[in-house]
Structure formats: C-alpha cells, structure tokens
Amino acid sequence: MLIVGGGCRGRELAGQLLAAGHAVRITTRSQSGCEAIEALGAECWIGTPDRLATLRGALDGVAVCCWLLGTAGGSGDELQALHTTRLELFLTQTIDTTVRGFVYEASGEGGPSAAREEGEAIAIRLTGRNRIPAAWLREDPRQTEAWVAAALTAVGSLLAR
Numbered sequence: 683m684l685i686v687g688g689g690c691r692g693r694e695l696a697g698q699l700l701a702a703g704h705a706v707r708i709t710t711r712s713q714s715g716c717e718a719i720e721a722l723g724a725e726c727w728i729g730t731p732d733r734l735a736t737l738r739g740a741l742d743g744v745a746v747c748c749w750l751l752g753t754a755g756g757s758g759d760e761l762q763a764l765h766t767t768r769l770e771l772f773l774t775q776t777i778d779t780t781v782r783g784f785v786y787e788a789s790g791e792g793g794p795s796a797a798r799e800e801g802e803a804i805a806i807r808l809t810g811r812n813r814i815p816a817a818w819l820r821e822d823p824r825q826t827e828a829w830v831a832a833a834l835t836a837v838g839s840l841l842a843r
Contacts, residue, residue, distance in 0.1 A: 700723050786819065802818065
C-alpha cells in the first residue's frame, strides 16, 4: 500500500492495514515526519505531490495507492493543483507500475470542493482508461473512526478484485 498524505488519518489507516498484515509505505514532505511513520512499522518515503518526481520511486511494488489529500493545506492555487494537475500527472505515472487499485479522497476541506470534484473526474477518466480499479472515499475526515472504517472498506474492495 502507498498512502500519499501521511498525516494523522493516514497513519491511523496505515496502523489498521499493518495490523491486517499489509506492507505500507507512507509519504511525508520532510524528514521530520519519518519518526511517527516508522514507529507504526510502516516505510517512510520522503516525497511530495508538489514535486512528482519525488514520488515516482514510491510506486515500486505498490498494489493499492491512496491519494488522501482531502484536508491538505496550502494556498488556493496549490490545493487546486493537488486535485487536478498533480493528480493527473501522478496517475499517468501509475500506468507502467504494479498499482492495481487507487483510492481518491473526495471529501474534506483541502481546497475548493470544485477542485475535488474535478479530481474525481480526472481519476475516473484515467483509472478507467488504464483499467485500474478505483474507490472513492467520501466520509467526513473530521469523524476519524468512521473515516478510517470507510478507507479500510475502500482498500478492501480493491483487494477483493
């Protein structure tokens, strides 16, 4: 599993996936985020969607990728890009990899809702074209327990295929 967006919720999801026996890699923007990730038993990958080349190697050996940026911070333009141009370029990188499932967080407060809607349309188009099964995470991220349960269901639906 690859979790792009390794904040508190991403780490909570990773903990559940690790407990179920899955290998998990979590991205973080800086070295300072590694300690919390590695304490879980997950692999830390320093990379950011702002510089997609830093994420390319993170896709190695990944079966399911989770783009969990629904509550990401930044300027309006940066958040718009995370859900549109950055997402689109990232998904084009998954084509020649082992990725066989994609989870897109379509809820949250990270950027305008129109950007997340556009991101969902991009994900539908690219995963459909490349026959990569996808799941949509729409649970309210402020409800952490329900959000993690929904994320586990989304990942599970992809693994069951």
